[in-house]
Amino acid sequence: MSELASTSGGVGPRSVWQSDFVHRFRTSPVAVLSALVCVLFFAGALLAPWIAPTNPYDLKTLNLLDSRLPPAWMPEGDVRYLLGTDNQGAGVLSSILFGARVSLLVGFASVILSMIIGVALGLVSGYFGGRTDAVIMRMADVQLTFPAILVALLLGGIADAALPEHTRASFSILILILAIGVSNWVQFARTVRGSTLVQKNREYVLAARMMGLSDLRIMYRHILPNVMGPVLVIATIGLAFAVITEATLSFLGVGVPITEPSLGMLIRFGYDYLFSGEWWTVVFPSGALVVLALAVNLLGDWLRDMLDPGLR
């Protein structure tokens, strides 16, 4: 959390804002719990190669004799595999840890991409106004009527079809990030444009103009820090959305390559074994995905109430 607080610096007198922020955070059980879950997920994903009981990518360590074991607390369970194993003998818990790594990587990268596109277009739109503003906002309107998931699906599908088979695997994570990132910039642009419209008539901007600073410098160095608060909220909720979108696309088969399964891909694998009674291969990855998305959403909701109760 301290990380989040420091990146949005520049909003008012910092130390007061920060201590107030910390206090309100500590007194909200929902915020503390969801932050804890998020931290657990991030840590688990980051440290997966070191803390996962087994390595699901290392085929040498997989033993087919260990395949299709139920969770450890069931009669035929094995203590080595807490949440059971899949048909290859890989531990479900380890797969989830490694899968969350891919999910969060795609999630973060695509949110950052949306943020860069959205914030830049929003700043330009709000600062220059006029025809530039009209064009960008029409683009946003059009983009908004096409749901992000459809755009991402089409981009992913088209790229899949356009690229030759052998290059597909190496590019597919990149394409996925691009597709989700590009399809999700509108919220950022609209919010930043709104705040920029307010900020650009403030005295400090006029002063900067009179000093003869370039438009680019005024936007980047002076206005940007003052419009970052709401951006943080949208980015948080956007992360949940990006993780869900990635999982959906991977489930549909236009997402990550099979060699690096994300949570969505794991659910897809589990789905194929739905009728053979191995419920743990689909229920646990699904649960992990939902808990992650819910925690990030709750955190975003709380952050929104905190930073600006009037935002929505």
Added chain:
Amino acid sequence: MLAHIVRRLLQGLVVMLAVGLVSFSLISFVGDPVASLLGLDTPQEAREELKEELGLNDPFVVRYGAFLLRAAQGDLGLSYTSSRPVVEVIAERLPATIELTVVSAVLAIVLAIPMGVYTALHRETWGARLLLTASLVGVSLPTFVIGIMLILVFSVSLGWLPSFGRGELVRIGWWTTGLASISGWKSILMPAASLALVQMTFTMRLVRAEMLEGLRTDYIRFARARGLTNRAVHFRHALKNTLVPVVTVIGLQVGTLLAFAIVTETVFQWPGMGLLFIQSVSTVDVPVMTAFLMVVGLIFVVVNLAVDLLYLAIDPRLHVTQ
């Protein structure tokens, strides 16, 4: 008024042209038609000849024009996998998707509007808070996870409902319907429910927000001053005015509905256009992909136009500003 309609039509046309351009680029840049038509040992001259004959050497704009002309006449080429006209393949799948989306939309509206009204009228009650929290959980639940859990509970564990397909179908002209048989209704229940959930969370929050806004207006205060009952105020005045934007926004969500229909159809192996699209992506069946794009674009433009006109017709305030 007329100008507005004409402008809307033109906008729709531009969208269709753009969708057509994307589709056409896809067809022209993915794969090589000459290579797929001729054998490996064909001399280079013969290749060039065929290229000329097929019009592949014409400028891009000319080829794009020819493509649009054919598309407008309903000729979107042959499917690579089944060698049948793409239009035929899509038309076959259309009823399944339309039935699924319409049933789920009706389900969502019938459930979400009362829930939205309830949460707006009884804001501080436990029930309302529960519904609002549930809607946040609903937002975090991916559609395909809902679908899989439904299958796990109702098909695998309880064995009550079929997990795939449309059940017994009845053919009416070129249209096939599953809604005329019990097994058809049993089959549509889970897919429609999981697709409805996507719209429900959203619609409920919208109805609630609009209701809260509506209840604060002057005409509601006047209605109360006139001594009308709560019931009349809430339903005849507040809800009625709420419904105009709600219906509009639901209509404009058709894109979201179609997108999530792809997901739902994949989970439940529902033989609609969405499943066809996903299959065409995995087999790189470009003509089918482009046809799906064009059909979705067309549905999208038509529904948007219809909603827009409906809005103009319903809301008298818009006539004044035009």
